[in-house]
Amino acid sequence: MKTQDIQAIQLLLASPKKIAIIPHRNPDGDAMGSTLALYHFLLKLNHQAIVIVPNEFPDFLAWLPGSKTVKVFEKDKENCTKILNEADLIFTLDFNAFHRTGNEMEVVLAEQKATFIMIDHHQKPDDYSTYMYSDTSIGSTCEMIYNFISFLDKKELIDTTIGTCIYTGILTDSGSFKFPGTTGNTHRIVAELIDLGVQNTQIPNLLFDNSSYSRLQLLGRALQNMKILAEHNTAYTTLTQDELDTFHYVKGDTEGIVNYGLSIKGIIFTAIFIENKDEKIIKISFRSQGDFDANQFARDHFNGGGHRNAAGGKSELSMEDTIQKFENIVTQLTYTQHEL
Known part of the structure; x- marks a missing residue:
């Protein structure tokens, strides 16, 4: 300063x-x-x-x-x-x-x-x-x-x-x-x-050790929903509004779920897409490892930003269209060995 x-x-x-x-x-x-x-x-x-x-x-x-x-x-x-x-x-x-x-x-x-x-x-x-x-x-x-x-x-x-x-x-x-x-x-x-x-x-x-039973059930659903794009070293998961409601979501329950993708061998980029019907958006969190710039990805494609390895964004498309957009972008990315 x-x-x-x-x-x-x-x-x-x-x-x-x-x-x-x-x-x-x-x-x-x-x-x-x-x-x-x-x-x-x-x-x-x-x-x-x-x-x-x-x-x-x-x-x-x-x-x-x-x-x-x-x-x-x-x-x-x-x-x-x-x-x-x-x-x-x-x-x-x-x-x-x-x-x-x-x-x-x-x-x-x-x-x-x-x-x-x-x-x-x-x-x-x-x-x-x-x-x-x-x-x-x-x-x-x-x-x-x-x-x-x-x-x-x-x-x-x-x-x-x-x-x-x-x-x-x-x-x-x-x-x-x-x-x-x-x-x-x-x-x-x-x-x-x-x-x-x-x-x-x-x-x-x-x-970290203060979870409700409902929050753990929600985590389980998020892990069940996880998809792997192995050729692109990417994982992502989704939670719809109906799923949030089913497991009695309260603010903070989705905190940290995005990080689970990075615990998978070979994954350097992960995301979670969370539907918010009240705000009519899909809230997105991104995490990455190494040199892959999650911040720039969020800025370029999802009206967001943050840090190199942790960023957020949003989409006004439907969940289905948001995921399609994400997959289309990711499949065009090329990772270097250094990033891996």
Whole structure:
């Protein structure tokens, strides 16, 4: 982050402010961990801070400290808009384009006169923020929040509460420390957090060993639906709205299912297609290994984006037509030995 930007932010935070903190729509562990870590940090600096999520976050993240204070824009648009209108500063975390918050919230954010500060690790950020900390080489926004606090010379304020939020986002966005963005510095930060008292054995249990029976049945159906394009080193699976309804889907139940494709020998690219009849879209998640660029694939073909090895997209076609489109594209791809 630029020295002059750090100094300017230090000056902004030197006196109490009204501050809104926003993650992307359908917030995951990194989005919730980073926003809540920053929320607790700003409270320590005597600011009036509030986290506003575009829509509900998954229940498996509801244990995070401070989660009960979070406002949900889609459930209380009038009050959330008022908070945004009155904010002196707006932090946008784990996304870099207003459309990632959804159509209605995008419009509200675009109208704000407050100073925007972006902290994010995705590619190709939009130019809406006054101050931007953008670094695609860092594996999680939570790791960037740790760095951000350090840049402000306030690392001594990181306690177990803030550390728990940061650890959660690092753990989830690194795929439990398996993804390429995991570096020695990532592990050094985690070691510091553990030394502070963060419960590194308890947090994975809260995140990953908390499934309902219905969620496991849904996982089973997704695995039954999996198709392999062996000649193209690709796997994909689908879940229709009827299947989601049959297994009593709740937000978060499909989290991580896309990764199962990469556990198959020889597979370097995998996807999951999830039907959402209310929004009239097929939501898509992509994962890849090695040099295959899932982010570029999502951008080029499915109105999405993300990281090289983890991205998302959407389709307004039917499930059948979306799958046909995907297969047609994949069968034209050529993999190099290096990518394999």
